[in-house]
């Protein structure tokens with residue numbers, strides 16, 4: 742059984758695949774926050790910009806099998822060129838539910854598979870694009886991938902400590918909160934002085950995409 746908050750078609754807004762059309766499959770639930778506002782201040786991750794509670798979003802639901810899930814993804818992809826099929830598994834925390842069965846079925850249906858994860862759980866084999874976004878002092882178990890995308894600034898986190906890991910690219914993404922303008926300036930200043938880091942702007946929010 743796989744539980745999704747929502748499944749929708751949009752352009753990837755963030756990181757090294759920004760601009761690419763993808764089915765976004767947002768799993769319900771996260772291991773670092775209940776999703777309830779009253780728990781936010783005491784959660785292991787406190788700045789989440791996403792509602793991942795329940796299955797009541799656009800095309801959300803509980804799918805009994807991997808094959809039912811693929812049918813739902815294909816319905817959202819629609820009739821566009823199937824050779825370009827691409828899906829981002831996000832959440833919530835996708836690695837609580839994404840398993841070998843679902844990866845195999847989605848791959849067999851022709852998708853390029855990306856995940857957005859907080860890195861506290863290992864990514865199963867078969868993923869084409871791994872984006873790890875570390876959260877404060879939560880221990881990272883996924884230490885390699887295509888990109889590490891750190892939301893910045895985060896109290897007590899020094900970006901330099903991640904450069905020893907095995908990622909192809911390193912991004913700082915301004916934290917979207919009431920101090921967003923200052924956060925964006927902090928990212929710009931950091932990237933100007935530390936060239937291994939690139940800025941990731943949440944472009945979907947700028948142009949009114951989901």
Ligand SMILES: C[S@@+](CC[C@H](N)C(=O)[O-])C[C@H]1O[C@@H](n2cnc3c(N)ncnc32)[C@H](O)[C@@H]1O
Pocket residue numbers: 771788789790791831832833834835857858859860873874890892914915916917918
């Ligand atoms: C909602 S999370 C879901 C995937 C996974 N749980 C994770 O944290 O990577 C998707 C992406 O949004 C980023 N994100 C969450 N809240 C944000 C915020 N307030 N500002 C900027 N990026 C944020 C996360 O760091 C992650 O890269």
Ligand SMILES: Nc1nc2[nH]cc(C(=O)O)c2c(=O)[nH]1
Pocket residue numbers: 751752753754755765791831832857945950951
């Ligand atoms: N357009 C768009 N791009 C995204 N990249 C990562 C997202 C996420 O919430 O995981 C996201 C999202 O929610 N929307």
Ligand code: SF4
Pocket residue numbers: 771772773774786787788789790791793832833834859876
């Ligand atoms: S780990 Fe990801 S989904 Fe979970 S609360 Fe943090 S940003 Fe949101």
Ligand SMILES: [Mg+2]
Pocket residue numbers: 790791
């Ligand atoms: Mg998002």
